[in-house]
Amino acid sequence: MQDNTKTRRKPNIRISKTDHDRLSALASAVAARNPDAADELLAELDRARIVADGSVSNDIIQMGSTVTFKPDTGEAKTVTLVFPGIADISEGKVSILTPIGTALIGLSTGQSILWTTRDGHRHELSVVTVSQPAPDGDGTGDRKPVFSAIPAGA
DSSP: OOOOTTTOOOOOOEEEHHHHHHHHHHHHHHTTTOHHHHHHHHHHHHHSEEEOGGGOOTTBOOTTOEEEEEETTSSOEEEEEEOGGGOBGGGTEEETTSHHHHHHTTOBTTOEEEEEOTTSOEEEEEEEEEEOOOTTTTSOSOOOOOEESSOTTO
8 A cells, every 4th residue: 555644644724824924924933933833834834825814714723723623543622712911721721832732723623644753753733613712802711612523422
């Protein structure tokens, strides 16, 4: 059987103009002390389709989105994608500067991506649900899944 992991293309991603601008500035700010994370984030930003802030559908992972994903290593996990200053894995808040955070940005429900851990292992994850923060803008409001790739009970 042929191994397609080396030639598989990354999925198309969409990022809002505001997220793109803020993440570009973040990558530039951390480039000197964390060049690997900055380079990975910049690579994702370079390949993203930038869309107007109001044009991003609710099933696309943005900063502040809560996402449930199924890794190839086990059971589904739910995390919120955040900026490094508020990241706290014990609360399920994953930094955009982690390999998995960078892999998640811009994906939509049902998409899968191959990503590489800091120790060089390659894994695949599939996005199951995405929910957006409440419109109050602080990211602390109730979140409701807006789209699911697998039916309940599956």
